[in-house]
Amino acid sequence: MTTWPTGLLTPLVTPLRDDAVDNEALDRLVESQLAAGVNGIVAGGGTGEFGALGTDERMSITESLITLLDGRVPLIVQTGALATRDSVQLSVAAERAGATGLLLASPFGEPITWRERKRFYEDVADAVSLPIMIYNTPPSGLLAFEQIEELAKIENITAIKDSSGDMTLLGDLLAKARAEDFHVYVGWDSLALPAVARGADGLIIGVANVIAREVTTLLAMRRTSGETDEYAHLAEQLRLFLRFMERSTNYIALCKFGLRLDGLDVGDPRRPYLLPPDDELEHFTGRLQELRSAFSAHAPDATPR
Numbered sequence: 001m002t003t004w005p006t007g008l009l010t011p012l013v014t015p016l017r018d019d020a021v022d023n024e025a026l027d028r029l030v031e032s033q034l035a036a037g038v039n040g041i042v043a044g045g046g047t048g049e050f051g052a053l054g055t056d057e058r059m060s061i062t063e064s065l066i067t068l069l070d071g072r073v074p075l076i077v078q079t080g081a082l083a084t085r086d087s088v089q090l091s092v093a094a095e096r097a098g099a100t101g102l103l104l105a106s107p108f109g110e111p112i113t114w115r116e117r118k119r120f121y122e123d124v125a126d127a128v129s130l131p132i133m134i135y136n137t138p139p140s141g142l143l144a145f146e147q148i149e150e151l152a153k154i155e156n157i158t159a160i161k162d163s164s165g166d167m168t169l170l171g172d173l174l175a176k177a178r179a180e181d182f183h184v185y186v187g188w189d190s191l192a193l194p195a196v197a198r199g200a201d202g203l204i205i206g207v208a209n210v211i212a213r214e215v216t217t218l219l220a221m222r223r224t225s226g227e228t229d230e231y232a233h234l235a236e237q238l239r240l241f242l243r244f245m246e247r248s249t250n251y252i253a254l255c256k257f258g259l260r261l262d263g264l265d266v267g268d269p270r271r272p273y274l275l276p277p278d279d280e281l282e283h284f285t286g287r288l289q290e291l292r293s294a295f296s297a298h299a300p301d302a303t304p305r
Contacts, residue, residue, distance in 0.1 A: 004074075004101065004131065004133070004158070004159050004183045004185075004201060005039045005040040005073070005074045005100075005201075005202065006039060006201050006202050007038070007039030007040070007202050007203075007216070007219055008037075008038050008039055008040075008202060008203050008205075008208055008212065008215050008216055008219060009038065009039060009040035009041065009042050009074075009076060009185065009202055009203070009204045010033050010038050010040075010041055010042065010204075010205075010206075010208040010209060010212055011042035011043075011045030011046065011047045011048060011078070011204055011205075011206050011208075011209075012026075012029060012030075012033070012041060012042065012043060012045075012047070012048055012065075012209065013029070013047055013048060013049070013206070013209050013252065013255050013256050013259065013266055014026075014048045014049050014053065014061065014266075014270075015029060015266035015267055016266070016267035016268070016269075016270060017267050019270065021057055021060065021061060021064075022266065022267060023064055025264065025265065025266050025267070026061070026064060026065070026068065027068055028264055029209070029259070029264060029266060030065065030068045030069065032212075032262075032264060033208075033209075033212055034069075034072060034073065036212035036213040036216055037212070037213070037216035037220070038073065038208065038212050038216060039073060039074075039202065040073050040074045040075070040076060040100075040202075041065060041069060041073060041074070041075050041076070042075075042076045042077075042078060042103060042204055043058075043061055043062050043065050043075060043076070043077045043078065043099075044058050044061065044062070044077055044078040044079065044090075045078045045103065045135075045204070045206070046078075046105075046137065046139070046206065046252075047206030047209065047251070047252055047255060048061075048078070049252060049269060049270055049273075050078055050080070051108070052269075052270040052273075053270075055081070055086055055089060055090060058079075058090055059089075059090060059093045059094075059097075062075075062077050062090075062093065062094050062097050062099065063097050066097045066098045066099070074100035074101070075098075075099050075100055076099065076100060076101050076102065076103050076133065077090070077091075077094035077099045077101075077102055077103065078102070078103040078104070078105065078135065079091040079094060079102050079103070079104055079124070080103075080104050080105030080106060080107070080108070080135060080140070081107070082107050082108070082109060083107070084107075084119075084120050084123050084124070087104070087120070087124050088123065088124055088127045091104075091124050091127055091128045091130070092127055092128060094128075094130070095128045095129065095130050099130060100130075100131075101130050101131040101132065101133060101159075102124075102128065102130050102131070102132045102133065103132075103133045103135050103161060103204075104121065104124060104132050104133065104134060104135055105135035105137055105139075105140045106120050106121065106135075106140045106141070107120065107140065108139040108140045108141075109139075111141060112141070114147060117141075117143075117147075118147075118150065118151065121134075121151050121154060121157065122154060125154045125155070125156050125157060128156070129156065130156065131156050131157075131158050131159065132154075132156050132157045132158070132159075133157075133158075133159035133160060133161055133183070133185070134148060134151055134152075134157060134159070134160040134161070135160075135161050135163070135187075136148070136160055136161065136162045136163060136164055137161075137163040137164075137187070138163065138164070142164050142166075144169075145169055145172045145173070148160060148173070149176070152176075152180075152182060158181060158182060158183060159182065159183035159184070159185065159201075160173060160182075160183075160184055160185065161185045161186075161187045161204050162184065162185070162186060162187060162188070163186075163187035163188050164188065165188040165191065167191070170184075170186070170191065170195060170198075170200075171198075174195070174198050174199050174200060177199065177200075177201070178199065183201045184199075184200045184201055185200060185201055185202050185203065185204045186200050186202075186203055186204070186205075187203075187204050187205060188246075189205045189207060189242035189243075189245055189246055190239050190242040190243050190246060192205055192215075192242070193218065193235050193238065193239065196219065196222070197222070197227070203215065205242075206251060206252065206255050207241075207242065207245050207251075207254075207255055207258075209255045209256075209258070209259060210255055210258030210259060210262070210288070211238075211241070211258075211288075211291065214234075214238060214291065214292070214295050215238070217234075217295065218231065218234055218235060218238060221234070230298055233294075233298060234294060234295060234298055237290075237291055237294040237295075238291065240287075241287055241288070241290075241291045244283075244284075244287050248276065248280065248284070249276050249280060250269065250273055250274070250275070250276050252269050252273065253268070253269045253273060253274065253275045253276055254276065254280075254281075254284050256268065256269060256275075257275060257276075257281055257284065258284070258288060261285060261288070
């Protein structure tokens with residue numbers, strides 16, 4: 001059996017100051033996530049702007065997070081890159097640093113064939129002994145269920161983060177997980193809670209940088225009391241907020257802006273990405289306040305576990 005964490009795994013934003021990684025802000029971000037009750041941390045995911053980071057920066061962030069976390073929760077490192085050579089280098093470095101597992105997106109940008117994608121996963125898996133989670137994400141080209149089944153035959157590939165938004169595929173993946181030692185995490189925000197209700201191991205959603213406490217509160221409510229009326233009400237408020245985030249012009253930028261609203265300045269996205277226009281920032285601020293007001297009114301004593 002492969003041990004993967006259950007619950008909420010937050011794919012951290014990358015704090016930047018003067019176009020360099022801000023390690024002080026990274027420390028504060030980690031502590032805020034742990035205080036909110038998250039079950040794991042993901043480094044170098046899409047929300048972490050991995051495509052805009054250099055290989056050395058990504059390896060340095062992994063080493064910093066290993067030190068900051070000090071074993072308090074698992075660290076999953078996303079090591080996808082444009083070249084297999086770079087993914088292997090990142091994966092070997094993550095294993096040496098002490099990561100719990102890898103999240104692996106296949107090369108993005110120019111399309112690659114299925115033969116090339118399968119070889120990519122085989123090459124990275126051969127280079128490490130860590131468990132690997134497939135990252136099924138649109139920028140890399142979405143995988144069909146049959147292709148996922150083929151990749152899962154590789155010995156250390158034992159999980160998937162599915163960001164397809166495809167409920168049919170999700171149903172097939174959850175059925176596979178019930179029958180085998182295979183683990184399913186959801187990365188399509190508004191499907192997160194329904195997927196957990198149907199048996200997914202957990203959630204990996206970027207907006208947890210801002211609303212980790214609300215998400216962990218709901219997960220704890222469901223675990224301890226089931227799907228009560230109160231749970232259903234709060235789950236719907238969260239769903240509406242997540243649908244807003246899915247439609248945003250720059251998801252990463254809103255996550256960073258939300259942290260700034262909470263007093264944690266993690267900088268702007270790395271150029272060419274910019275903060276959204278003022279009207280979208282105002283809309284986001286209002287929606288976030290509405291969500292938090294709902295939780296404050298209906299679950300004042302809820303504490304994540």
